[in-house]
Amino acid sequence: MFQCLAKQFCALLLSVLTGAAFAAQDDQPIDVVASFSILADMVKQVGGSDVRVYSLVGPDSDSHVFNPTPNDAKALAKADLVVINGLGFEGWMKRLVQASGFKGPVVVASAGVETLEQEEDHHGHDHGKDHDKHDHDDGHEGKVDPHAWQDLRNARIYVANIRDALVKLRPENRDMIEQRAQSYIQEMEMLDAKLRSEFSSIPAERRKAIVSHDAFGYLAHAYDIDLIPVQGWTTGREASAADIAKLIRLIRDGKVHAYFVENMSDPRVLQRIASESGALPGGKLYSDALSAPGTEADTYLKMYEVNARRILDALNK
Protein backbone atom coordinates (compact mmCIF):
# COMPACT_ATOMS: atom_id res chain seq x y z
CA MET A 1 0.00 0.00 0.00
CA PHE A 2 2.68 2.43 1.08
CA GLN A 3 4.88 1.44 -1.83
CA CYS A 4 2.04 2.01 -4.19
CA LEU A 5 1.39 5.42 -2.77
CA ALA A 6 5.04 6.25 -2.95
CA LYS A 7 5.12 5.22 -6.57
CA GLN A 8 2.15 7.37 -7.36
CA PHE A 9 3.75 10.26 -5.58
CA CYS A 10 6.91 9.84 -7.60
CA ALA A 11 4.89 9.67 -10.77
CA LEU A 12 3.10 12.83 -9.76
CA LEU A 13 6.37 14.54 -9.06
CA LEU A 14 7.70 13.37 -12.40
CA SER A 15 4.66 14.62 -14.18
CA VAL A 16 5.02 18.02 -12.58
CA LEU A 17 8.63 18.08 -13.65
CA THR A 18 8.16 16.87 -17.21
CA GLY A 19 4.97 18.73 -18.03
CA ALA A 20 1.44 17.71 -17.15
CA ALA A 21 0.19 17.14 -20.68
CA PHE A 22 2.78 14.52 -21.48
CA ALA A 23 2.16 12.60 -18.28
CA ALA A 24 -1.61 12.66 -18.68
CA GLN A 25 -1.26 11.03 -22.05
CA ASP A 26 0.94 8.34 -20.57
CA ASP A 27 -1.38 7.50 -17.69
CA GLN A 28 -4.35 7.12 -19.98
CA PRO A 29 -5.09 3.45 -20.63
CA ILE A 30 -5.07 2.35 -24.26
CA ASP A 31 -8.59 2.42 -25.70
CA VAL A 32 -9.08 -0.88 -27.44
CA VAL A 33 -12.16 -1.86 -29.43
CA ALA A 34 -12.59 -5.61 -29.91
CA SER A 35 -15.11 -7.02 -32.34
CA PHE A 36 -16.61 -9.55 -29.92
CA SER A 37 -16.54 -10.60 -26.29
CA ILE A 38 -13.94 -13.39 -26.53
CA LEU A 39 -11.32 -11.09 -28.07
CA ALA A 40 -12.25 -8.39 -25.57
CA ASP A 41 -11.49 -10.78 -22.72
CA MET A 42 -8.12 -11.74 -24.21
CA VAL A 43 -7.17 -8.07 -24.57
CA LYS A 44 -8.17 -7.47 -20.95
CA GLN A 45 -6.06 -10.38 -19.71
CA VAL A 46 -2.98 -9.21 -21.60
CA GLY A 47 -3.46 -5.48 -21.16
CA GLY A 48 -4.56 -5.44 -17.53
CA SER A 49 -4.79 -1.90 -16.27
CA ASP A 50 -3.03 -0.58 -19.35
CA VAL A 51 -6.14 -1.02 -21.48
CA ARG A 52 -9.77 -0.01 -21.53
CA VAL A 53 -11.67 -2.49 -23.71
CA TYR A 54 -14.92 -1.96 -25.56
CA SER A 55 -16.55 -4.99 -27.14
CA LEU A 56 -18.75 -4.31 -30.16
CA VAL A 57 -20.73 -7.56 -29.89
CA GLY A 58 -21.44 -8.17 -26.23
CA PRO A 59 -21.76 -11.40 -24.24
CA ASP A 60 -24.51 -13.82 -25.32
CA SER A 61 -24.94 -12.08 -28.65
CA ASP A 62 -24.61 -13.36 -32.17
CA SER A 63 -21.69 -11.92 -34.14
CA HIS A 64 -23.10 -13.21 -37.40
CA VAL A 65 -25.99 -10.77 -37.37
CA PHE A 66 -24.65 -7.60 -35.78
CA ASN A 67 -26.24 -4.16 -36.07
CA PRO A 68 -23.81 -1.42 -35.02
CA THR A 69 -25.17 1.56 -33.06
CA PRO A 70 -23.83 5.13 -33.13
CA ASN A 71 -22.17 4.37 -29.77
CA ASP A 72 -20.16 1.64 -31.46
CA ALA A 73 -18.98 4.03 -34.16
CA LYS A 74 -18.13 6.59 -31.48
CA ALA A 75 -16.08 4.07 -29.51
CA LEU A 76 -14.26 3.14 -32.70
CA ALA A 77 -13.54 6.73 -33.61
CA LYS A 78 -11.74 7.46 -30.35
CA ALA A 79 -10.00 4.08 -30.07
CA ASP A 80 -6.23 3.65 -30.17
CA LEU A 81 -6.37 0.08 -31.37
CA VAL A 82 -8.91 -2.23 -32.99
CA VAL A 83 -8.69 -6.00 -32.55
CA ILE A 84 -10.59 -8.28 -34.90
CA ASN A 85 -10.63 -12.03 -35.43
CA GLY A 86 -10.26 -11.97 -39.20
CA LEU A 87 -10.78 -15.04 -41.42
CA GLY A 88 -14.01 -13.46 -42.62
CA PHE A 89 -15.67 -13.68 -39.22
CA GLU A 90 -16.68 -10.03 -38.91
CA GLY A 91 -17.95 -9.24 -42.39
CA TRP A 92 -19.47 -6.01 -41.11
CA MET A 93 -16.22 -4.70 -39.58
CA LYS A 94 -14.54 -3.17 -42.58
CA ARG A 95 -17.43 -0.86 -43.37
CA LEU A 96 -17.86 0.11 -39.73
CA VAL A 97 -14.19 1.02 -39.37
CA GLN A 98 -14.33 3.12 -42.52
CA ALA A 99 -17.56 4.81 -41.48
CA SER A 100 -16.21 5.74 -38.05
CA GLY A 101 -13.09 7.39 -39.45
CA PHE A 102 -10.76 5.26 -37.32
CA LYS A 103 -7.20 5.61 -38.62
CA GLY A 104 -5.17 3.62 -36.09
CA PRO A 105 -3.81 0.09 -36.25
CA VAL A 106 -6.14 -2.89 -36.78
CA VAL A 107 -4.81 -6.14 -35.35
CA VAL A 108 -6.00 -9.38 -36.89
CA ALA A 109 -5.78 -11.69 -33.89
CA SER A 110 -5.88 -14.85 -35.98
CA ALA A 111 -2.86 -13.85 -38.10
CA GLY A 112 -0.54 -16.84 -38.30
CA VAL A 113 -2.90 -19.56 -37.10
CA GLU A 114 -3.25 -22.79 -38.99
CA THR A 115 -6.74 -22.59 -40.46
CA LEU A 116 -9.18 -25.41 -41.02
CA GLU A 117 -11.49 -25.77 -43.96
CA GLN A 118 -15.15 -26.15 -43.38
CA GLU A 119 -16.56 -29.26 -44.95
CA GLU A 120 -20.11 -29.85 -46.08
CA ASP A 121 -20.20 -33.24 -44.48
CA HIS A 122 -17.86 -32.58 -41.63
CA HIS A 123 -16.78 -36.15 -41.17
CA GLY A 124 -13.12 -36.12 -42.07
CA HIS A 125 -10.41 -34.00 -40.55
CA ASP A 126 -8.70 -32.47 -43.52
CA HIS A 127 -7.22 -29.10 -42.91
CA GLY A 128 -6.32 -26.77 -45.70
CA LYS A 129 -3.39 -24.56 -44.95
CA ASP A 130 -4.89 -21.22 -45.77
CA HIS A 131 -2.74 -18.86 -43.80
CA ASP A 132 -3.34 -15.23 -43.00
CA LYS A 133 -6.47 -14.19 -44.75
CA HIS A 134 -6.17 -10.55 -43.77
CA ASP A 135 -8.16 -9.19 -46.62
CA HIS A 136 -10.83 -11.82 -46.25
CA ASP A 137 -13.36 -9.71 -44.44
CA ASP A 138 -16.47 -9.66 -46.55
CA GLY A 139 -18.74 -12.22 -44.94
CA HIS A 140 -18.24 -15.94 -44.97
CA GLU A 141 -17.02 -16.37 -48.48
CA GLY A 142 -14.66 -19.24 -49.19
CA LYS A 143 -14.53 -22.21 -46.92
CA VAL A 144 -12.15 -21.18 -44.16
CA ASP A 145 -13.64 -21.79 -40.74
CA PRO A 146 -13.24 -18.51 -38.83
CA HIS A 147 -13.82 -19.91 -35.32
CA ALA A 148 -10.09 -20.46 -34.76
CA TRP A 149 -10.22 -19.49 -31.07
CA GLN A 150 -11.87 -22.84 -30.34
CA ASP A 151 -8.38 -24.38 -30.28
CA LEU A 152 -6.15 -23.39 -27.36
CA ARG A 153 -3.06 -23.67 -29.55
CA ASN A 154 -4.49 -20.95 -31.79
CA ALA A 155 -5.51 -18.88 -28.79
CA ARG A 156 -1.81 -18.63 -27.87
CA ILE A 157 -1.15 -17.05 -31.25
CA TYR A 158 -4.05 -14.66 -30.66
CA VAL A 159 -2.48 -13.63 -27.36
CA ALA A 160 0.92 -13.13 -28.96
CA ASN A 161 -0.58 -10.92 -31.67
CA ILE A 162 -2.44 -8.83 -29.11
CA ARG A 163 0.68 -8.58 -26.94
CA ASP A 164 2.83 -7.33 -29.82
CA ALA A 165 0.25 -4.71 -30.76
CA LEU A 166 -0.01 -3.42 -27.19
CA VAL A 167 3.75 -3.31 -26.76
CA LYS A 168 4.04 -1.27 -29.93
CA LEU A 169 1.62 1.29 -28.52
CA ARG A 170 3.16 1.39 -25.01
CA PRO A 171 6.82 0.42 -25.31
CA GLU A 172 7.44 1.79 -21.82
CA ASN A 173 5.11 -0.88 -20.35
CA ARG A 174 6.66 -3.71 -22.30
CA ASP A 175 7.70 -5.73 -19.22
CA MET A 176 4.29 -5.76 -17.60
CA ILE A 177 2.45 -6.60 -20.83
CA GLU A 178 4.84 -9.38 -21.73
CA GLN A 179 4.69 -10.82 -18.26
CA ARG A 180 0.89 -10.92 -18.27
CA ALA A 181 0.83 -12.45 -21.76
CA GLN A 182 3.37 -15.04 -20.66
CA SER A 183 1.39 -16.19 -17.63
CA TYR A 184 -1.83 -16.17 -19.67
CA ILE A 185 -0.24 -18.40 -22.29
CA GLN A 186 1.02 -20.69 -19.53
CA GLU A 187 -2.52 -21.03 -18.18
CA MET A 188 -3.68 -21.95 -21.67
CA GLU A 189 -0.96 -24.53 -22.05
CA MET A 190 -1.81 -26.14 -18.72
CA LEU A 191 -5.51 -26.35 -19.56
CA ASP A 192 -4.71 -27.71 -23.01
CA ALA A 193 -2.48 -30.45 -21.62
CA LYS A 194 -5.06 -31.43 -19.00
CA LEU A 195 -7.91 -31.62 -21.52
CA ARG A 196 -5.79 -33.44 -24.06
CA SER A 197 -5.06 -36.25 -21.66
CA GLU A 198 -8.73 -36.53 -20.65
CA PHE A 199 -9.94 -36.59 -24.25
CA SER A 200 -7.38 -39.22 -25.21
CA SER A 201 -8.94 -41.70 -22.79
CA ILE A 202 -12.30 -41.73 -24.63
CA PRO A 203 -12.75 -44.86 -26.73
CA ALA A 204 -12.84 -44.36 -30.49
CA GLU A 205 -16.48 -45.39 -30.93
CA ARG A 206 -17.73 -42.81 -28.47
CA ARG A 207 -16.29 -39.71 -30.06
CA LYS A 208 -19.34 -38.28 -31.83
CA ALA A 209 -21.85 -35.65 -30.76
CA ILE A 210 -24.23 -33.17 -32.41
CA VAL A 211 -23.93 -29.38 -32.13
CA SER A 212 -26.41 -26.77 -33.29
CA HIS A 213 -23.96 -24.50 -35.09
CA ASP A 214 -20.81 -25.42 -36.91
CA ALA A 215 -18.37 -23.51 -34.72
CA PHE A 216 -16.42 -26.27 -33.03
CA GLY A 217 -14.38 -27.59 -35.93
CA TYR A 218 -11.14 -26.46 -34.29
CA LEU A 219 -12.00 -27.97 -30.94
CA ALA A 220 -12.97 -31.25 -32.59
CA HIS A 221 -9.75 -31.20 -34.59
CA ALA A 222 -7.61 -30.42 -31.54
CA TYR A 223 -8.90 -33.34 -29.50
CA ASP A 224 -9.71 -35.71 -32.37
CA ILE A 225 -13.46 -35.97 -31.82
CA ASP A 226 -16.37 -35.55 -34.24
CA LEU A 227 -18.93 -32.80 -33.69
CA ILE A 228 -21.67 -32.84 -36.30
CA PRO A 229 -23.53 -29.56 -36.89
CA VAL A 230 -27.26 -29.27 -37.53
CA GLN A 231 -27.36 -25.84 -39.05
CA GLY A 232 -23.90 -25.64 -40.44
CA TRP A 233 -21.61 -22.76 -41.23
CA THR A 234 -23.51 -19.71 -39.98
CA THR A 235 -26.46 -19.27 -37.66
CA GLY A 236 -28.23 -17.57 -40.54
CA ARG A 237 -28.82 -20.83 -42.32
CA GLU A 238 -31.96 -22.90 -41.85
CA ALA A 239 -31.80 -26.69 -41.59
CA SER A 240 -33.55 -28.81 -44.20
CA ALA A 241 -35.70 -31.86 -43.59
CA ALA A 242 -32.93 -33.92 -45.17
CA ASP A 243 -30.36 -32.66 -42.62
CA ILE A 244 -32.61 -33.47 -39.71
CA ALA A 245 -33.56 -36.91 -41.02
CA LYS A 246 -29.86 -37.70 -41.47
CA LEU A 247 -29.08 -36.73 -37.89
CA ILE A 248 -31.96 -38.72 -36.45
CA ARG A 249 -30.75 -41.77 -38.36
CA LEU A 250 -27.21 -41.26 -37.05
CA ILE A 251 -28.46 -41.18 -33.48
CA ARG A 252 -30.80 -44.15 -33.97
CA ASP A 253 -27.94 -46.21 -35.36
CA GLY A 254 -26.12 -45.58 -32.12
CA LYS A 255 -23.29 -43.60 -33.63
CA VAL A 256 -24.00 -40.43 -31.70
CA HIS A 257 -24.76 -40.21 -28.01
CA ALA A 258 -25.17 -36.59 -27.11
CA TYR A 259 -26.26 -33.25 -28.47
CA PHE A 260 -25.43 -29.69 -27.51
CA VAL A 261 -27.34 -26.43 -27.68
CA GLU A 262 -25.35 -23.26 -28.12
CA ASN A 263 -25.75 -20.11 -26.08
CA MET A 264 -27.62 -18.28 -28.79
CA SER A 265 -29.07 -20.41 -31.57
CA ASP A 266 -32.60 -21.73 -31.74
CA PRO A 267 -32.87 -24.76 -29.45
CA ARG A 268 -36.19 -25.98 -30.81
CA VAL A 269 -34.89 -27.90 -33.80
CA LEU A 270 -32.47 -29.77 -31.56
CA GLN A 271 -35.15 -30.50 -29.00
CA ARG A 272 -37.26 -32.10 -31.71
CA ILE A 273 -34.35 -34.25 -32.84
CA ALA A 274 -33.61 -35.30 -29.30
CA SER A 275 -37.15 -36.23 -28.37
CA GLU A 276 -37.49 -38.22 -31.55
CA SER A 277 -34.23 -40.13 -31.24
CA GLY A 278 -33.52 -40.39 -27.54
CA ALA A 279 -30.13 -38.63 -27.53
CA LEU A 280 -29.08 -37.07 -24.26
CA PRO A 281 -28.76 -33.33 -23.87
CA GLY A 282 -25.17 -32.34 -23.12
CA GLY A 283 -25.97 -28.78 -22.03
CA LYS A 284 -24.95 -25.45 -23.46
CA LEU A 285 -21.79 -24.92 -25.48
CA TYR A 286 -20.42 -21.42 -25.98
CA SER A 287 -19.19 -20.69 -29.49
CA ASP A 288 -18.98 -17.04 -30.54
CA ALA A 289 -19.77 -15.23 -27.33
CA LEU A 290 -19.00 -15.36 -23.61
CA SER A 291 -21.83 -15.51 -21.10
CA ALA A 292 -22.87 -12.45 -19.09
CA PRO A 293 -20.36 -11.23 -16.45
CA GLY A 294 -20.56 -13.20 -13.22
CA THR A 295 -21.86 -16.37 -14.86
CA GLU A 296 -20.14 -19.65 -15.67
CA ALA A 297 -18.37 -18.67 -18.89
CA ASP A 298 -17.55 -14.99 -18.55
CA THR A 299 -13.89 -15.33 -19.56
CA TYR A 300 -12.30 -17.10 -22.48
CA LEU A 301 -10.54 -19.72 -20.38
CA LYS A 302 -13.64 -20.44 -18.30
CA MET A 303 -15.67 -20.71 -21.47
CA TYR A 304 -13.18 -23.13 -22.99
CA GLU A 305 -13.11 -25.33 -19.94
CA VAL A 306 -16.91 -25.35 -19.58
CA ASN A 307 -17.25 -26.41 -23.23
CA ALA A 308 -14.61 -29.12 -23.01
CA ARG A 309 -15.94 -30.40 -19.70
CA ARG A 310 -19.48 -30.70 -21.09
CA ILE A 311 -18.29 -32.56 -24.15
CA LEU A 312 -16.17 -34.89 -22.03
CA ASP A 313 -19.06 -35.62 -19.66
CA ALA A 314 -21.47 -36.28 -22.51
CA LEU A 315 -19.11 -38.57 -24.37
CA ASN A 316 -18.21 -40.48 -21.21
CA LYS A 317 -21.82 -41.06 -20.20
Add this chain to the structure above:
Amino acid sequence: MIDFFWMPFVEFGFMQRALVACIALGLASGPIGVLLVMRRMSLAGDAISHAVLPGAAIGYLVAGMSFWVMGLAAFITAMLVAVLASVVSTYTSQREDASMAAFYLIALALGVAIISAHGSNVDLIHLLFGSVLAVDGPGLLLVASACSIALIVLAVIWRALLAGSFDPLFVALHGRSGKWANQLFMVTVVLTFVACFQTLGTLMAVGLFMLPATAARFWVRDITRTCILASVMAMLSGYMGLLVSYHVGLPSGPAIVLTAGVIYLLSLLAGKRDSLLAQKLRVRRHKSS
Protein backbone atom coordinates in the same frame (compact mmCIF):
# COMPACT_ATOMS: atom_id res chain seq x y z
CA MET B 1 -42.89 -44.93 -55.48
CA ILE B 2 -44.50 -45.21 -52.07
CA ASP B 3 -41.02 -45.00 -50.60
CA PHE B 4 -40.53 -41.66 -52.25
CA PHE B 5 -43.89 -40.06 -51.50
CA TRP B 6 -44.89 -41.59 -48.23
CA MET B 7 -42.04 -43.21 -46.31
CA PRO B 8 -40.48 -39.97 -45.01
CA PHE B 9 -43.72 -39.31 -43.15
CA VAL B 10 -43.90 -42.82 -41.75
CA GLU B 11 -40.30 -42.92 -40.59
CA PHE B 12 -40.02 -39.49 -38.95
CA GLY B 13 -42.31 -37.89 -36.40
CA PHE B 14 -41.13 -34.40 -37.25
CA MET B 15 -42.26 -34.89 -40.86
CA GLN B 16 -45.69 -36.05 -39.67
CA ARG B 17 -46.14 -33.06 -37.41
CA ALA B 18 -44.97 -30.68 -40.12
CA LEU B 19 -47.48 -32.19 -42.56
CA VAL B 20 -50.36 -32.01 -40.07
CA ALA B 21 -49.48 -28.39 -39.32
CA CYS B 22 -49.53 -27.62 -43.07
CA ILE B 23 -52.94 -29.26 -43.44
CA ALA B 24 -54.38 -27.36 -40.46
CA LEU B 25 -52.99 -24.11 -41.77
CA GLY B 26 -54.25 -24.95 -45.25
CA LEU B 27 -57.84 -25.37 -44.03
CA ALA B 28 -57.96 -21.85 -42.65
CA SER B 29 -55.75 -20.26 -45.27
CA GLY B 30 -58.28 -20.67 -48.09
CA PRO B 31 -61.06 -18.47 -46.76
CA ILE B 32 -58.78 -16.05 -44.90
CA GLY B 33 -56.41 -15.59 -47.82
CA VAL B 34 -59.18 -15.13 -50.37
CA LEU B 35 -61.01 -12.60 -48.20
CA LEU B 36 -57.80 -10.65 -47.60
CA VAL B 37 -57.07 -10.58 -51.33
CA MET B 38 -60.61 -9.42 -52.09
CA ARG B 39 -60.37 -6.65 -49.53
CA ARG B 40 -57.05 -5.49 -50.97
CA MET B 41 -55.29 -6.44 -47.76
CA SER B 42 -52.85 -8.91 -49.27
CA LEU B 43 -49.98 -7.39 -47.33
CA ALA B 44 -51.76 -7.56 -43.97
CA GLY B 45 -49.81 -10.69 -43.05
CA ASP B 46 -46.48 -8.96 -43.50
CA ALA B 47 -47.71 -5.96 -41.56
CA ILE B 48 -48.81 -8.20 -38.69
CA SER B 49 -45.46 -9.98 -38.68
CA HIS B 50 -43.81 -6.63 -37.97
CA ALA B 51 -46.48 -5.42 -35.58
CA VAL B 52 -45.65 -8.19 -33.09
CA LEU B 53 -42.20 -6.76 -32.37
CA PRO B 54 -42.97 -4.26 -29.56
CA GLY B 55 -45.06 -6.88 -27.78
CA ALA B 56 -42.32 -9.45 -28.06
CA ALA B 57 -39.77 -6.92 -26.80
CA ILE B 58 -41.87 -5.90 -23.80
CA GLY B 59 -42.63 -9.54 -23.03
CA TYR B 60 -38.93 -10.29 -23.15
CA LEU B 61 -38.10 -7.42 -20.79
CA VAL B 62 -40.79 -8.48 -18.33
CA ALA B 63 -40.41 -12.23 -18.32
CA GLY B 64 -37.17 -13.02 -20.13
CA MET B 65 -37.07 -15.75 -22.70
CA SER B 66 -40.55 -17.07 -21.97
CA PHE B 67 -42.32 -18.27 -25.05
CA TRP B 68 -45.81 -17.84 -23.72
CA VAL B 69 -45.41 -14.34 -22.30
CA MET B 70 -43.64 -13.14 -25.44
CA GLY B 71 -46.26 -14.80 -27.63
CA LEU B 72 -49.17 -13.34 -25.71
CA ALA B 73 -47.70 -9.83 -25.66
CA ALA B 74 -46.93 -10.14 -29.37
CA PHE B 75 -50.53 -11.14 -30.02
CA ILE B 76 -51.82 -8.14 -28.05
CA THR B 77 -49.76 -5.57 -29.95
CA ALA B 78 -50.60 -7.13 -33.31
CA MET B 79 -54.24 -7.04 -32.33
CA LEU B 80 -53.97 -3.41 -31.28
CA VAL B 81 -52.49 -2.49 -34.64
CA ALA B 82 -55.16 -4.35 -36.58
CA VAL B 83 -58.07 -3.02 -34.52
CA LEU B 84 -56.78 0.57 -34.62
CA ALA B 85 -56.33 0.35 -38.37
CA SER B 86 -59.80 -1.05 -38.77
CA VAL B 87 -61.37 1.59 -36.50
CA VAL B 88 -59.61 4.42 -38.30
CA SER B 89 -60.79 3.16 -41.66
CA THR B 90 -64.34 2.81 -40.38
CA TYR B 91 -64.59 6.35 -39.04
CA THR B 92 -62.45 8.25 -41.52
CA SER B 93 -62.14 8.11 -45.27
CA GLN B 94 -58.70 6.50 -45.02
CA ARG B 95 -58.35 3.09 -46.61
CA GLU B 96 -57.70 0.20 -44.23
CA ASP B 97 -54.40 -0.87 -45.77
CA ALA B 98 -53.05 2.68 -45.43
CA SER B 99 -53.90 2.89 -41.73
CA MET B 100 -52.54 -0.62 -41.24
CA ALA B 101 -49.24 0.46 -42.79
CA ALA B 102 -49.14 3.54 -40.58
CA PHE B 103 -49.74 1.63 -37.37
CA TYR B 104 -47.45 -1.26 -38.11
CA LEU B 105 -44.59 1.11 -38.94
CA ILE B 106 -45.11 2.86 -35.62
CA ALA B 107 -45.16 -0.51 -33.86
CA LEU B 108 -42.03 -1.70 -35.67
CA ALA B 109 -40.10 1.45 -34.78
CA LEU B 110 -41.28 1.20 -31.19
CA GLY B 111 -40.14 -2.42 -31.00
CA VAL B 112 -36.69 -1.68 -32.40
CA ALA B 113 -36.36 1.26 -30.01
CA ILE B 114 -37.33 -0.84 -26.97
CA ILE B 115 -34.91 -3.61 -27.85
CA SER B 116 -32.04 -1.25 -28.59
CA ALA B 117 -32.63 0.88 -25.50
CA HIS B 118 -31.94 -2.16 -23.37
CA GLY B 119 -28.76 -2.95 -25.20
CA SER B 120 -29.58 -6.57 -25.76
CA ASN B 121 -28.53 -7.94 -29.09
CA VAL B 122 -30.73 -11.00 -28.81
CA ASP B 123 -32.52 -11.61 -32.05
CA LEU B 124 -36.03 -11.70 -30.62
CA ILE B 125 -37.78 -12.26 -33.89
CA HIS B 126 -35.57 -15.22 -34.62
CA LEU B 127 -36.48 -16.75 -31.29
CA LEU B 128 -40.15 -15.85 -31.39
CA PHE B 129 -40.85 -17.24 -34.81
CA GLY B 130 -40.82 -20.98 -35.16
CA SER B 131 -39.78 -23.37 -37.85
CA VAL B 132 -41.96 -25.93 -39.54
CA LEU B 133 -39.43 -28.66 -38.74
CA ALA B 134 -39.46 -27.89 -35.03
CA VAL B 135 -43.21 -28.15 -34.43
CA ASP B 136 -43.90 -29.94 -31.16
CA GLY B 137 -47.14 -31.19 -29.59
CA PRO B 138 -48.24 -27.89 -27.98
CA GLY B 139 -47.27 -25.95 -31.11
CA LEU B 140 -49.39 -28.23 -33.26
CA LEU B 141 -52.28 -27.82 -30.86
CA LEU B 142 -51.90 -24.03 -31.02
CA VAL B 143 -52.02 -23.94 -34.82
CA ALA B 144 -54.88 -26.41 -35.02
CA SER B 145 -56.99 -24.56 -32.43
CA ALA B 146 -56.33 -21.16 -33.98
CA CYS B 147 -57.29 -22.44 -37.42
CA SER B 148 -60.42 -24.20 -36.11
CA ILE B 149 -61.57 -21.09 -34.26
CA ALA B 150 -60.92 -19.04 -37.38
CA LEU B 151 -63.05 -21.40 -39.49
CA ILE B 152 -65.94 -21.33 -37.01
CA VAL B 153 -65.88 -17.54 -36.69
CA LEU B 154 -65.71 -17.12 -40.45
CA ALA B 155 -68.65 -19.50 -40.92
CA VAL B 156 -70.75 -17.37 -38.56
CA ILE B 157 -69.94 -13.97 -40.11
CA TRP B 158 -69.46 -15.20 -43.67
CA ARG B 159 -72.45 -13.39 -45.25
CA ALA B 160 -71.71 -10.06 -43.64
CA LEU B 161 -68.08 -10.37 -44.67
CA LEU B 162 -68.88 -11.12 -48.28
CA ALA B 163 -71.25 -8.19 -48.47
CA GLY B 164 -68.55 -5.97 -47.00
CA SER B 165 -65.92 -7.28 -49.39
CA PHE B 166 -67.99 -6.65 -52.49
CA ASP B 167 -69.67 -3.44 -51.47
CA PRO B 168 -68.22 -1.63 -48.46
CA LEU B 169 -70.57 1.29 -49.03
CA PHE B 170 -73.60 -0.94 -48.65
CA VAL B 171 -72.32 -2.14 -45.29
CA ALA B 172 -71.44 1.35 -44.19
CA LEU B 173 -74.97 2.53 -44.90
CA HIS B 174 -76.90 -0.45 -43.63
CA GLY B 175 -76.42 -1.37 -40.05
CA ARG B 176 -73.83 -2.12 -37.51
CA SER B 177 -73.36 -5.84 -38.07
CA GLY B 178 -71.13 -5.22 -41.08
CA LYS B 179 -68.75 -3.10 -39.00
CA TRP B 180 -68.67 -5.73 -36.30
CA ALA B 181 -68.03 -8.44 -38.83
CA ASN B 182 -65.14 -6.44 -40.15
CA GLN B 183 -63.54 -6.05 -36.70
CA LEU B 184 -64.11 -9.68 -35.86
CA PHE B 185 -62.53 -10.71 -39.14
CA MET B 186 -59.38 -8.71 -38.38
CA VAL B 187 -59.18 -10.24 -34.89
CA THR B 188 -59.45 -13.72 -36.40
CA VAL B 189 -56.80 -12.93 -38.97
CA VAL B 190 -54.38 -11.70 -36.30
CA LEU B 191 -55.05 -14.73 -34.12
CA THR B 192 -54.34 -17.23 -36.87
CA PHE B 193 -51.34 -15.36 -38.21
CA VAL B 194 -49.66 -14.94 -34.83
CA ALA B 195 -50.27 -18.59 -33.93
CA CYS B 196 -48.78 -19.67 -37.24
CA PHE B 197 -45.79 -17.30 -36.93
CA GLN B 198 -44.90 -18.78 -33.57
CA THR B 199 -44.97 -22.37 -34.67
CA LEU B 200 -44.13 -22.23 -38.36
CA GLY B 201 -42.30 -18.94 -38.99
CA THR B 202 -43.39 -15.81 -40.84
CA LEU B 203 -42.34 -16.60 -44.39
CA MET B 204 -44.04 -19.96 -44.30
CA ALA B 205 -47.27 -18.64 -42.72
CA VAL B 206 -47.68 -15.57 -44.92
CA GLY B 207 -46.64 -17.54 -47.99
CA LEU B 208 -49.18 -20.31 -47.47
CA PHE B 209 -51.95 -17.83 -46.67
CA MET B 210 -51.50 -15.51 -49.60
CA LEU B 211 -49.98 -17.37 -52.56
CA PRO B 212 -52.69 -20.07 -52.94
CA ALA B 213 -55.42 -17.45 -52.49
CA THR B 214 -54.05 -15.37 -55.37
CA ALA B 215 -53.39 -18.45 -57.49
CA ALA B 216 -56.90 -19.87 -57.02
CA ARG B 217 -58.48 -16.72 -58.45
CA PHE B 218 -57.00 -17.62 -61.83
CA TRP B 219 -59.10 -20.78 -61.99
CA VAL B 220 -62.60 -20.26 -60.59
CA ARG B 221 -64.99 -17.37 -60.25
CA ASP B 222 -67.28 -18.55 -57.49
CA ILE B 223 -66.02 -17.38 -54.11
CA THR B 224 -66.70 -20.60 -52.17
CA ARG B 225 -64.94 -22.64 -54.80
CA THR B 226 -62.01 -20.23 -54.79
CA CYS B 227 -61.64 -20.74 -51.05
CA ILE B 228 -61.75 -24.52 -51.36
CA LEU B 229 -59.26 -24.52 -54.22
CA ALA B 230 -56.92 -22.20 -52.30
CA SER B 231 -57.05 -24.52 -49.28
CA VAL B 232 -56.26 -27.55 -51.43
CA MET B 233 -53.38 -25.69 -53.08
CA ALA B 234 -51.99 -24.68 -49.68
CA MET B 235 -52.07 -28.24 -48.37
CA LEU B 236 -50.55 -29.57 -51.57
CA SER B 237 -47.75 -26.98 -51.39
CA GLY B 238 -47.09 -28.03 -47.81
CA TYR B 239 -46.88 -31.70 -48.72
CA MET B 240 -44.77 -31.23 -51.84
CA GLY B 241 -42.53 -28.64 -50.21
CA LEU B 242 -41.77 -31.03 -47.36
CA LEU B 243 -40.94 -33.78 -49.84
CA VAL B 244 -38.61 -31.45 -51.74
CA SER B 245 -36.98 -30.39 -48.48
CA TYR B 246 -36.53 -34.03 -47.52
CA HIS B 247 -35.17 -35.34 -50.81
CA VAL B 248 -33.24 -32.33 -52.12
CA GLY B 249 -32.06 -30.86 -48.83
CA LEU B 250 -33.57 -27.38 -49.12
CA PRO B 251 -34.70 -25.59 -45.92
CA SER B 252 -38.35 -26.50 -45.41
CA GLY B 253 -40.02 -23.08 -45.07
CA PRO B 254 -38.59 -21.74 -48.34
CA ALA B 255 -39.20 -25.08 -50.09
CA ILE B 256 -42.89 -24.98 -49.17
CA VAL B 257 -43.36 -21.34 -50.16
CA LEU B 258 -41.47 -21.90 -53.41
CA THR B 259 -43.81 -24.78 -54.23
CA ALA B 260 -46.76 -22.47 -53.63
CA GLY B 261 -44.97 -19.91 -55.80
CA VAL B 262 -44.61 -22.39 -58.67
CA ILE B 263 -48.33 -23.17 -58.43
CA TYR B 264 -49.04 -19.43 -58.54
CA LEU B 265 -46.84 -18.90 -61.62
CA LEU B 266 -48.47 -21.84 -63.43
CA SER B 267 -51.89 -20.41 -62.62
CA LEU B 268 -50.82 -16.99 -63.78
CA LEU B 269 -49.65 -18.42 -67.09
CA ALA B 270 -52.29 -21.02 -67.80
CA GLY B 271 -55.24 -20.55 -65.43
CA LYS B 272 -58.75 -20.71 -66.86
CA ARG B 273 -59.78 -17.18 -65.90
CA ASP B 274 -57.90 -14.00 -66.54
CA SER B 275 -54.49 -15.66 -66.86
CA LEU B 276 -52.05 -14.61 -69.56
CA LEU B 277 -52.98 -17.60 -71.71
CA ALA B 278 -56.72 -17.06 -71.23
CA GLN B 279 -56.41 -13.41 -72.20
CA LYS B 280 -54.49 -14.26 -75.32
CA LEU B 281 -57.05 -16.87 -76.34
CA ARG B 282 -59.87 -14.44 -75.80
CA VAL B 283 -58.19 -11.76 -77.90
CA ARG B 284 -57.70 -14.27 -80.70
CA ARG B 285 -61.32 -15.36 -80.50
CA HIS B 286 -62.44 -11.75 -80.76
CA LYS B 287 -60.26 -11.14 -83.77
CA SER B 288 -61.41 -14.21 -85.66
CA SER B 289 -65.08 -13.59 -85.06
